[in-house]
Amino acid sequence: MSNDTTAHEYDIPETMKAWVLGDPHEMKLIEKPVPVPGPAEVLVKVGAIAVCHTDIEVLHHGHPAMIEGQLPFNKEFVMGHEYMGTVVKTGPGVNEWQPGDRIAVEVHAGCGRCQKCREGMYTSCHNYSYRSKGHRANGFTTDGGFAEYAVNNINTLVPVPDHMSDCAATLIVTAGTAMYGLDVLGGLIAGQSIVVAGAGPIGLMFIVVAKALGASPVIMSEPRADRREMATSLGADIVIDPTAEDPVEKVRSLTGGKGVDFSVEVSGVPSVVNQVLHMTNRGGRVCLAAFSNDLIPTDLAYVVSNNIYMFGIRGEGRSAVKRVASLLEQKRFDPTPIHTHTFPFEQADTALSHAENQTDGAIKVVVKMG
Ligand SMILES: [Zn+2]
Numbered sequence: 461m462s463n464d465t466t467a468h469e470y471d472i473p474e475t476m477k478a479w480v481l482g483d484p485h486e487m488k489l490i491e492k493p494v495p496v497p498g499p500a501e502v503l504v505k506v507g508a509i510a511v512c513h514t515d516i517e518v519l520h521h522g523h524p525a526m527i528e529g530q531l532p533f534n535k536e537f538v539m540g541h542e543y544m545g546t547v548v549k550t551g552p553g554v555n556e557w558q559p560g561d562r563i564a565v566e567v568h569a570g571c572g573r574c575q576k577c578r579e580g581m582y583t584s585c586h587n588y589s590y591r592s593k594g595h596r597a598n599g600f601t602t603d604g605g606f607a608e609y610a611v612n613n614i615n616t617l618v619p620v621p622d623h624m625s626d627c628a629a630t631l632i633v634t635a636g637t638a639m640y641g642l643d644v645l646g647g648l649i650a651g652q653s654i655v656v657a658g659a660g661p662i663g664l665m666f667i668v669v670a671k672a673l674g675a676s677p678v679i680m681s682e683p684r685a686d687r688r689e690m691a692t693s694l695g696a697d698i699v700i701d702p703t704a705e706d707p708v709e710k711v712r713s714l715t716g717g718k719g720v721d722f723s724v725e726v727s728g729v730p731s732v733v734n735q736v737l738h739m740t741n742r743g744g745r746v747c748l749a750a751f752s753n754d755l756i757p758t759d760l761a762y763v764v765s766n767n768i769y770m771f772g773i774r775g776e777g778r779s780a781v782k783r784v785a786s787l788l789e790q791k792r793f794d795p796t797p798i799h800t801h802t803f804p805f806e807q808a809d810t811a812l813s814h815a816e817n818q819t820d821g822a823i824k825v826v827v828k829m830g
């Protein structure tokens with residue numbers, strides 16, 4: 461944010477290149493009008509955008525993207541929600557940001573008028589997908605970042621620390637999801653123990669953010685050796701291979717038989733939900749952060765008899781992205797190793813398939829604008 465009175469002027473073209481959804485499984489590069497920012501909005505020139513597993517879900521099934529209650533296919537819908545860029549134009553009445561500001565984004569701007577938004581729970585907005593009621597979730601309900609330009613609500617912007625590259629800055633929103641998960645669990649207290657099941661990008665972010673906040677020990681359970689190595693290099697104190705040893709027994713033996721204070725399920729593997737419950741201490745807290753398409757049998761008797769609290773999280777609410785950006789500004793952690801591959805904008809479709817197939821050990825695949 462700046463109050464620079466000599467703000468930059470940018471030439472903004474009429475049209476832009478954008479990757480849009482055609483039929484299911486189809487992404488096509490078209491020319492479409494550059495969007496115009498309204499009140500409380502800015503126009504962002506996209507600098508870089510990371511591929512998220514959710515983008516792949518949207519490409520194949522449409523869901524969880526919705527536009528005015530409908531699936532987004534063949535509506536020239538632009539997906540992509542983990543991007544950064546530069547503010548190039550402000551909407552009417554906007555002075556919170558100036559052209560030239562370098563920003564990263566969070567996804568959800570709730571409608572601001574429903575009870576959940578009024579409570580600050582804008583990722584659970586009751587008017588989800590209804591742009592006509594003011595809701596925006598770029599890449600889910602409104603056009604996202606696989607384009608040269610995107611419109612963002614002013615409340616979804618966070619400043620990018622000067623020392624961060626464009627590609628690294630796309631990871632801020634992912635780190636924000638981990639921060640939000642820890643917030644929802646009640647806030648991590650230094651010296652408390654945590655186990656994270658699943659070393660995908662969000663799981664790895666839980667490791668670095670928990671570590672930055674002083675959790676101890678920080679434990680990762682992950683079947684893939686390369687991902688366990690990544691977790692170790694990012695600061696996990698202990699890594700467990702659940703295919704080689706019983707992860708529940710291992711976590712219990714590491715914690716004097718009691719289990720951890722906090723556990724996080726981000727693997728999306730149904731059987732792992734019960735594992736993390738059984739890894740959790742009496743009175744402990746469990747964060748469920750992976751979308752699952754299946755009904756998952758769980759040992760609820762264990763949850764009840766041990767006073768365990770379970771929390772589902774969606775996205776990155778309560779300005780968690782802003783707070784995690786502050787940790788990055790202070791260089792309290794370095795997420796850059798999670799970014800493994802880079803593609804040019806013209807190959808965004810290849811970038812998605814690369815991320816989907818985890819080609820060459822891909823974790824975060826980033827598309828960099830020209
Ligand atoms: Zn995402």
Ligand SMILES: [Zn+2]
Pocket residue numbers: 570571572573574575576577578582584585586587588
């Ligand atoms: Zn709302």
